[in-house]
Amino acid sequence: MADKNASRPSNPNVSVDCVVFGFDDEQLKVLLIEQRTSGDFAPQLALPGDLVLQDENLDESATRILKELTHLEGIYLKQFKAFGDPDRVNNLKDQEWLRTVRENPDARVITVAYYSLVKMEAYRPEAASFAGKVIWQNVSEIPELGFDHNKIVNEALARLREEFEFKNIAFELLPKKFTLTMLQKLHEIVLGVQLDKRNFRKKLKKSDTLQPLDEKQSGVDHKPAQLFKYTSGRK
């Protein structure tokens, strides 16, 4: 039957998966959810993702799904790649999981992947009732994930780094208010290098993308830093 259909157009399931990177002044993490099948399989970890609905566009879908699964909202998600290997769902556990939650478990699943970057403290995810739990996993210690999600995470990470190296600025991917030290730390974490404080700031000044706020850092036991926001421009 697979053979008979091989040269026919597919009517695949289409899903979105979200790679949400979080940083906490120390490490870069990824948001994962625990999947429990109705069968006997041990729970496994995977990216938050689900099928696209009939009347929503892809961006809306990503936003909705992330919210439904983790209660995270107000996060800018950037589409970065579609993954569509015919056998990207290729083990029993994954198939069982699809059977548990999806309509056409036998059709292939093409997924459109999004990534984002958030400050962990500002976004405390909670698992949806049906989604096991939600965890922040260190990017350097990611276990085997369901589907092809390890591949998706790796490509997202590569894209994130490119974004930082070339555009040189974290742009949409940050909370509203931040200090320059936080911003620098973030670049260091993402790029995996040490940066010079003065040079980093010099570059920021010229790039003209930051605006100082009338507000200072609070709750620290030392000289409070100036808070900044991005100058509007991008969506």
Add this chain to the structure above:
Amino acid sequence: MADKNASRPSNPNVSVDCVVFGFDDEQLKVLLIEQRTSGDFAPQLALPGDLVLQDENLDESATRILKELTHLEGIYLKQFKAFGDPDRVNNLKDQEWLRTVRENPDARVITVAYYSLVKMEAYRPEAASFAGKVIWQNVSEIPELGFDHNKIVNEALARLREEFEFKNIAFELLPKKFTLTMLQKLHEIVLGVQLDKRNFRKKLKKSDTLQPLDEKQSGVDHKPAQLFKYTSGRK
């Protein structure tokens, strides 16, 4: 009925569309095909694209479809974005065309877009029997295309320019052998600027991405230029 399905998972058609840019030492063009419906509509232009088959991955699909529609082969196609607005097929002519050639004309169509850049002389497209004809259209004079293909072309062009500006090198998107002047011309066409010959070459030298061949340009009525290829590395 659309309402009833609004919050159901969609089983969309999934297609790929190819934005093939061509350059001819003068202008940047895009490869378009003419679509004829079985109805009374005038033919319209669109990107070469079609539905993904059951057992092929997205890259394979793009390669196959481009070949089927235009007989172009051996071209590196780079996936750059999925387009999935629910109403991206939103006029009668497009719907009629889908009805003519597709299985599930009423389902939405999510498309995965690819782009490429080729030297026009090296690739002479011929229309498939069922595909009206194939034309190279100047990018500065693109008429209204079917579906959301104008949007797709614009985003592809933006991506192409980014690629040239940041990576600074045309990489996979070129024929095997070329002269430095050709390469420079290409950069000038894509970026829409004039470049200095000596500076351009100096940069190339440092970037270390080119290898001189044992071969010189032929068929010109002046001093023949050295031919180069890219040093392997990328796929």
Add this chain to the structure above:
DNA sequence: ATGACTAAGTGTACAAAATACACTAAGATT
């Protein structure tokens, strides 16, 4: 064969950007 034509190929001086580097300032805590 000579001269004229055409694009190839090459170097240097100047400007701009990136890097390396260390001390003073402001607030909090005792």
Add this chain to the structure above:
DNA sequence: AATCTTAGTGTATTTTGTACACTTAGTCAT
């Protein structure tokens, strides 16, 4: 008042980018 902690700032050097003009190798016409 003294101490602790992170914020905040400038200059000298190196690297990279830019502006600019002449000589060379081949073809074509006489």
